[in-house]
Amino acid sequence: MTVTYQALADELATSLIRQDPGSRVVSENELSRLHAVSRLTARAALQELERRHLVRRVRGSGTFVARRVEYRIAADMPPSFQATVRRSGGMPSMRLVDSRAVAPPPAIRTGLKLSPAAKTLRLTRLGSVDGLLASHTTTWLPLGLAPTLADRLGGAASLMQELTDLGFDPRRRWYRAEMDVVPVHIAEELEIEGRPLVWHTTGLNGDGPNGRLLEMTEAWMRPDVFQVRLELGSAP
Amino acid sequence: MTVTYQALADELATSLIRQDPGSRVVSENELSRLHAVSRLTARAALQELERRHLVRRVRGSGTFVARRVEYRIAADMPPSFQATVRRSGGMPSMRLVDSRAVAPPPAIRTGLKLSPAAKTLRLTRLGSVDGLLASHTTTWLPLGLAPTLADRLGGAASLMQELTDLGFDPRRRWYRAEMDVVPVHIAEELEIEGRPLVWHTTGLNGDGPNGRLLEMTEAWMRPDVFQVRLELGSAP
DNA sequence: GAGTGGTCTAGACCACTAC
DNA sequence: TAGTGGTCTAGACCACTCC
Numbered sequence: 001m002t003v004t005y006q007a008l009a010d011e012l013a014t015s016l017i018r019q020d021p022g023s024r025v026v027s028e029n030e031l032s033r034l035h036a037v038s039r040l041t042a043r044a045a046l047q048e049l050e051r052r053h054l055v056r057r058v059r060g061s062g063t064f065v066a067r068r069v070e071y072r073i074a075a076d077m078p079p080s081f082q083a084t085v086r087r088s089g090g091m092p093s094m095r096l097v098d099s100r101a102v103a104p105p106p107a108i109r110t111g112l113k114l115s116p117a118a119k120t121l122r123l124t125r126l127g128s129v130d131g132l133l134a135s136h137t138t139t140w141l142p143l144g145l146a147p148t149l150a151d152r153l154g155g156a157a158s159l160m161q162e163l164t165d166l167g168f169d170p171r172r173r174w175y176r177a178e179m180d181v182v183p184v185h186i187a188e189e190l191e192i193e194g195r196p197l198v199w200h201t202t203g204l205n206g207d208g209p210n211g212r213l214l215e216m217t218e219a220w221m222r223p224d225v226f227q228v229r230l231e232l233g234s235a236p
Numbered sequence: 237m238t239v240t241y242q243a244l245a246d247e248l249a250t251s252l253i254r255q256d257p258g259s260r261v262v263s264e265n266e267l268s269r270l271h272a273v274s275r276l277t278a279r280a281a282l283q284e285l286e287r288r289h290l291v292r293r294v295r296g297s298g299t300f301v302a303r304r305v306e307y308r309i310a311a312d313m314p315p316s317f318q319a320t321v322r323r324s325g326g327m328p329s330m331r332l333v334d335s336r337a338v339a340p341p342p343a344i345r346t347g348l349k350l351s352p353a354a355k356t357l358r359l360t361r362l363g364s365v366d367g368l369l370a371s372h373t374t375t376w377l378p379l380g381l382a383p384t385l386a387d388r389l390g391g392a393a394s395l396m397q398e399l400t401d402l403g404f405d406p407r408r409r410w411y412r413a414e415m416d417v418v419p420v421h422i423a424e425e426l427e428i429e430g431r432p433l434v435w436h437t438t439g440l441n442g443d444g445p446n447g448r449l450l451e452m453t454e455a456w457m458r459p460d461v462f463q464v465r466l467e468l469g470s471a472p
Numbered sequence: 473g474a475g476t477g478g479t480c481t482a483g484a485c486c487a488c489t490a491c
Numbered sequence: 492t493a494g495t496g497g498t499c500t501a502g503a504c505c506a507c508t509c510c
Contacts, residue, residue: 173469174468194242
């Protein structure tokens with residue numbers, strides 16, 4: 001039987017499940033030597049594993065077992081990134097990249113039901129899971145909703161936690177998830193090469209089930225980190 | 237400036253949007269001649285477009301502009317494949333591949349709340365959009381629920397339409413969507429090469445909001461056909 | 473400096489499709 | 492039979508990371 005790159009990939013895939021997330025995977029050169037195939041064939045096998053989101057490849061560094069976290073989105077789940085990741089056994093962290101008052105894009109203005117002249121506080125944050133870059137989120141909040149919020153988020157604090165501490169009760173009003181080609185500037189910040197498909201979500205949260213609208217968030221999430229699972233209705 | 241395969245792909249991508257779905261795209265050989273690059277580089281560009289689901293490649297035949305259909309899944313949408321596709325401007329069709337009485341797998345038995353000894357009618361169907369293979373669905377119904385159903389579905393009839401004609405009012409109770417590596421036997425039936433990620437959905441439908449459970453369906457959907465968009469809550 | 477993954481070349485054979 | 496995409500080889504240079 002001929003050893004194709006698919007067979008190589010399947011063989012590696014079964015051995016990977018016994019390795020710890022983040023641990024090193026055999027390199028292209030090693031693999032080509034071990035199985036007496038060309039480097040391109042060995043490379044094709046590792047790329048196949050990357051397409052299945054089983055490994056993460058870093059130029060100049062190596063190939064590593066992917067750390068995957070189930071990101072379950074359902075009506076009964078809290079609208080918090082950190083809580084959702086922690087529930088799946090991952091260690092989340094957030095870094096505030098930018099914070100400024102801006103005129104919101106039309107879709108955001110409509111979603112938050114703001115007047116045409118209203119401005120918003122826009123927060124840009126990068127999320128990590130177990131120290132690995134994982135998500136890029138942009139949040140718009142009505143300006144004046146929480147003047148002290150930007151200061152409070154300087155550390156690694158959770159936006160949902162801060163809103164709760166301020167006396168709000170954030171709840172999901174609307175949520176959408178799809179897979180889209182990642183925009184160039186997002187790809188750079190998430191250290192993604194090329195233009196692959198990435199999870200793209202948009203959410204609107206309000207104060208309690210019927211109170212005022214609190215914030216709207218757009219997120220791009222690396223699919224080699226998040227196994228997104230969206231559920232409607234109640235589990236059987 | 238060096239012409240990389242990414243630049244080639246971007247250039248092709250912008251010209252593709254002016255072409256009709258299903259129309260032929262430049263071949264690997266033509267592309268390599270036109271831009272004076274090796275065939276492997278031209279090939280990499282076309283593979284990049286395939287990863288973005290902009291084209292569909294068929295061995296021995298050629299590369300074609302993908303026919304993409306938005307498949308919106310939301311609480312207010314009817315649980316019907318054909319209705320959902322038609323709403324997005326696609327022409328759906330269904331072919332019954334297999335129909336038989338079987339003991340259901342545990343997850344299905346639990347979902348439909350059946351007794352351990354209960355049997356089900358299992359329908360396997362292949363769905364197409366504009367004549368192109370698009371989905372593989374397996375449906376389990378309590379045996380005896382609708383004795384004439386299998387006969388009625390011999391043609392291209394809609395399961396939801398038939399259930400409605402039989403006096404039922406099918407409604408979504410629960411629905412889950414995620415992306416998974418396609419199993420080998422599904423890949424063969426959907427004419428998918430390799431083991432890429434494919435939409436994987438499971439749904440449970442009942443008679444009206446509170447009536448008896450009607451059916452449970454597992455589906456695998458080609459992502460180069462369906463732009464799946466999942467929504468929770470009501471649109472802003 | 474050694475090793476890594478990313479890109480590219482110029483060939484080759486294959487299975488398959490369409491005519 | 493000609494053309495297509497799928498696989499594979501044996502090289503090469505590059506940018507990058509790690510030590």
